[in-house]
Amino acid sequence: MWGIRRAGHRLASVVLAAVALCGTATAPVGATVDGPVLDRDFPDPDVVEVDGTYHAYATNSSGRNVTRATSRDLTHWTFHDADALPVLGSWAVAEPRGRVWAPEVFDNGTGLTMLYTARDRASDRQCIGVALSPTPDGPFRPTGDGPLICPATEGGAIDAASHSEGGQRYVLWKNDGNCCGRDTWIHLQRTSRDGTRLTGEPIRLIGRDRDWEGDLVEAPTLVKRRDGGYLLLYSAHSYAGDAYATGYAVADRLTGPYTKAAAPLMTTASFDGTVRGPGGQDVVTGPDGRDRILFHGWSADRTRRALYAADLGYADGRPVVRGSRVSHQAEDAQVHRAVVREADRARGGRAVGHLDHPDSHVEFRVFAASAGPHALSVRFGNGSLDASGAPAGASHLLTVNGVASGAVDYPHTGWDHWQEAGTTITLRDGWNTVRLSKGERYAELDAVDVA
DSSP: OOOOOEEETTOOOTHHHHHHHTSSSSOOOOOOOOSSSSOOOOOOOEEETTTTTTEEEOOBTTSSSEEEEEESSSSEEEESOOOOOOOTTTOHHHHHHHOOEEEEEOSSSSSSSEEEEETTTTTOOOEEEEEOOOOOTTOEEEEEOOBBOOOGGGGGEEEEEEEEEEEEEEOOOEEEEGGGTOOEEEEEEOOTSSSSSOOOEEEEEEEEOSSTTTEEEEEEEEEEESSSSSEEEEEEETSSSSOOEEEEESSSTTTOOOOEESSSSOTTTTTSSEEEEEEEEEEETTTTTTTTEEEEOOOTTOOEEEEEEEEEEETTTEEEESSSSSEEEEESEEESSEEEEEOOGGGGGEEEEEOOTTTTEEEEEESSSSSSEEEEEEEEEEOOTTTTTTTOEEEEEETTTTEEEEEEEEEEOEEEEEEEEEEOOOOEEEEEEEEEESSSSSSSSEEEEEE
């Protein structure tokens, strides 16, 4: 069979390699999110590698049930005009088009299997069907007399994702409860090796229980980490707006329990608006052995959800996406000859002040998914006055991995009035130290964000 590396499920020797080797070497500059890698409508991307070519499949657009694009490097993509799934199963409503969502493709040992979402004729719910092809180019042809997964009383089923380990194939899926006033859950279920039959009962992994998730969780991607644990990526909220985002949960066992992160992984805000509504994610190992996360985001004019790619690293098992802000609280950093105090309007209600001495500093431990320039944003408050009693600017000296890197300058804001000052720093692959120390006058620190 082909040399296939399935997106979202193979991390092999490179998973957590950055964590294991952090600080030992400087890697080449990696992929950050400067713009879409395929600037056309390509929602809910799913990626599989076959003999060095990456095949991406996406939700319906331009009259096609499933669209397809190919790449050799995950950066330069060729879109293919042919519909990868030109005919739906007999159980599905074929017209009007526009109801086929979120394809999932994997190697089944003798060819490729596609799981797809379509409208079930009998129940009038979106349900999951199966199609097969001997090659990744397709066309994929439906198999089976009905949908694979179709819990009509729970709203139907959408967003299939495949996972395999120990010779057992699994499918993850979401019950589409938000269609009809019911809760939504991400499920895990055993299947046959080729994914055409269910062989076990569904197990609920996570549901909607965070404010940022809105009315739903969906679009699962399951990754087995090198340390033996599991990372479950998912999207949440309405796909149609900026609130759509990607979160994650972790577990020690495949079936859970899964513990969600305190904050989402990718949001419109974490990308500073350069990507809007990031979601529908998948994970794949790139040609350089690095993991990439591929996902969609809305164009500025809201006419399409384009394809984006970014480096993905793992900080002690937690995912970090190059270009998506990670916040670090000053009170949780290493504080030397300074004071952690209660602070109005500061994140978490605390900040670090009294960096008054030549050796006063706050040192942050930050993780980079790949080496190169990163945006650093410092959230500060500055109530300094000059010798005449007039409002004055202040600064902190900046050191990165023990190397002096200039200063971060702060305008006068008044105490407990927090603003952000930005600069660019160069980080190595893996863990880094960023130190802010006494500079001009007396600014306080709330947090730093690294993208």
